[in-house]
Amino acid sequence: MKLFSPYQRSFWVRNILLVLVIIALIGTAYKLARSYQKTVLLGQAKAHFEAQNLVLAEAAFSHADAIQAIRTEDEPWSQLLLRLGTVRHELESLALNARLAMEQNEADQTLAAYQNYHSLQQQAQRENEQVAAFFQQIAQNLAIENQFGMYYQQAMKEAKDQVQASLDQKKYRDQTFIHTLATIPDEYYGGKEKKQNELEALFLQYERNKLRDLAQAGTFAEVVGSLANSHGLYEKEGFPTEWLVSLLERYAKEEINQTIREQDLAEFVNRAKTYREQKSILPSRSDVLALIDRQIETLFQQADQFVRSNRFEKALGLYQELSRLEDTSARLTELEKRWIAYDPSRLLQAQFPDKTLDTLMTGVDHWGAQVYAIGWDESDGVLYMAALDEDGAAVKLEQALSLNRKSAIFSLSDTLGSEESPIITVEAAGKERTYAYLGLVPDLSRKMFVKRWDLEADGWEAIQPDQILVKNPVGEGEHEIARFSLEKSGLVYTEKWADYLVDSEDQDEPGQMDEQDSENIQAEEGQQKDPNDGKPADIPALRTYDVYAGPGDTYAIIGRVVEEGYQVIAKENGWLQIDFDGTQGWIRPSVEP
């Protein structure tokens, strides 16, 4: 059995088709109606076009063009109208954007719209007369220029009011008017040149007042910073800034010159530094920068002068100030070198900054050190040494010594040891004998003092670089004047040189006995001896003075001189500059006991 009879089948086929036809019919009717409408509109557009009424022609044409039902042939007049259509669309959207921007007070967007408007206008004018005329008409209908005019006049007024208000209230925080005024197109000032002049005058007045007020209340840095900030604002707007720079230069010159006149170094450096930071906005031949450079040069010369006259502290002070402006590291290094050479005890200060040490001795070219200083801290019984080794590197040594601290006397033996590696001898009050003797040699590479000997005796005398006579030593050679030789391992008893006669009365006067002994030795050996050396207990006949590195007791002690054993070079505040071992030293004869 068939599903559908022919009767039913034909019924459905026909009805479905009928529905389709009805749909198609509706579509066709719509299309025909729209086509007719388009034709009519095109006819109107053409009529208007021929009557030279472009606005109406374009309106009709754009309506017709919006009808997609049918396509029409492009003709010259319709192409022109099509172009006019895009002009109108552009203008309409521009007007919309501009209005929105104005309502929201977006200066940049308004300016963009304004510029866009003018570029469109120029484009239209370049194209042909009809397009230009049409453009003008539409722009007029949309009141674009009016809107811009009102907006910009209002903006200009507000900005100028703002300037005036700032000046009146002496408040210069809000400078948005710069941007506002700069973005207002030339035409509202009456031309590019007029805008330039008007704004320059206005800004100059503003900045001048601002500078005056700020200079009264603020620091140099604040004033310069504020001007630089303004400079940035002007520059961002593409506005010329020479006037502002010259304002800045004039102000800075005055201020910096003042510090120079007042010899206020710290303030000079501050201002110079501040000013130099604005170098990018300054002219390449900035007077002020030149002034700063000249002053810095002068200051350096002054510092160099200080160095040459060994007034290192002053030079250092200057250099340190100037280091904020210029690279003074080379000069500082040189200064340090010369200073150390002049006063090696600085090494000790540098290496042991938290110690106040008595400088025992300084010197050069010993133990592989270029220069060295050895100091003694009686309170903790530690021997300190600071040196520059052959490579110029700083080395420090410290070693605790177990001996009677109060009585310890250090000296550099010029007999024992070699020329390059002399032995430091220490003499202190002994326990079993009158004295305790210690022989030390600094070893820079191992950073320690090598103890060569440690013995107690009633006296001693170095007779050769490796031969020592010891009176009544503890241990071997007791009750003798014994001869010891200095071996690698230390002092080694060699032989009895003479009997040592103990005088009980003279027990407390080892010096006397020493002298006697040494006289005996001298007599017996016939050796030439310096009376000071090897007889540390000798009481000097003349007064001795400590020789300082500089005029003041804060300077390191670099040695001693005996009364009238020096030549005076200069005087300063009771200090005498003297010739001392080929360099200069300072002594204070009046204070010395």
Add this chain to the structure above:
Amino acid sequence: MKKRVGVQFRKMQKTAHVYERLQTCTRCHTYHVLWDTHCSECGREYQPIREVAAKVTRRYVQTRFLLLGLFVLLAILCADTLTQLAVGCAGGILVFVCFFVMQRKFGAYERDVDFLRYMTQETEIIKKSLLLHQEEIGFDVKEERIKDAYEKIREVGQFLHSDTIKLRKIMYLNHFVLRKDMELELESLLPTTYDKDFVEYLREVVKVQPQLVKRSVLDYVNRYKSKILLHENGEQLIGQIAGAALRMSAYVAEYQELIIEYIDYLPRERLLRLARMISRHHHEGGWERLEEAVKRRIETHHSFDPDFHGVL
């Protein structure tokens, strides 16, 4: 013989073509050949098949017009320019007019062709509907509604000519008392072979409506006379048939032999008619043997009957 009942058959509709008797329910897609006017399934009115076919044809035509319209409309819708649009419209109207004229001219032929095709397509469905009718008849018989059954099978028989139908009709007819005023059939009931019931029916029909005896019936009796003779009063039946054949001189000439053979069983009134016919036709050739037989019969049995005097 069974007891016959007297009935009044409903009047049969007369139609020029058999198909005009076919009705259809357009909803159920069934066919009906009886006298019902509304579908027993859905209650919808039956429609004559010719009308339905014409409707279908009309719809085909409409469909074609719609299709054409659709194409034209699509062409217009697809038109890109005004020129194309105008061409589309003009072409569409032209094609439409042409089509319309053609339809006017050849629409009638199309209707006939379509009807034929329709019938061919629907043959199976029609057969099925007829089969349903037969089932209905079977049910009627079971319920002893023989008259309804006959009336129905009489209609169905218009479409089906099988012996089965004929024999069933005869079976049903043999239940009724036949009358002169009845709308009876005979020729349409002739089975292809000998049938006893048919002969019995023939006997009854000849009694009331001898005019139904036509050439085909005469041929049938002639062919199976030996078997008919076996029936009770078979000779009398054949004599009656022969008498019925006397209605037309053409039959008389054609079935001379049968008449001569059963002249003895001709009723008197029939014999008289035959004698008169012969007297009217004796100048024509071929009637001699019949004339002789009639003369002999008159002489032997009706020589004193004044009605026969002077006839031959």
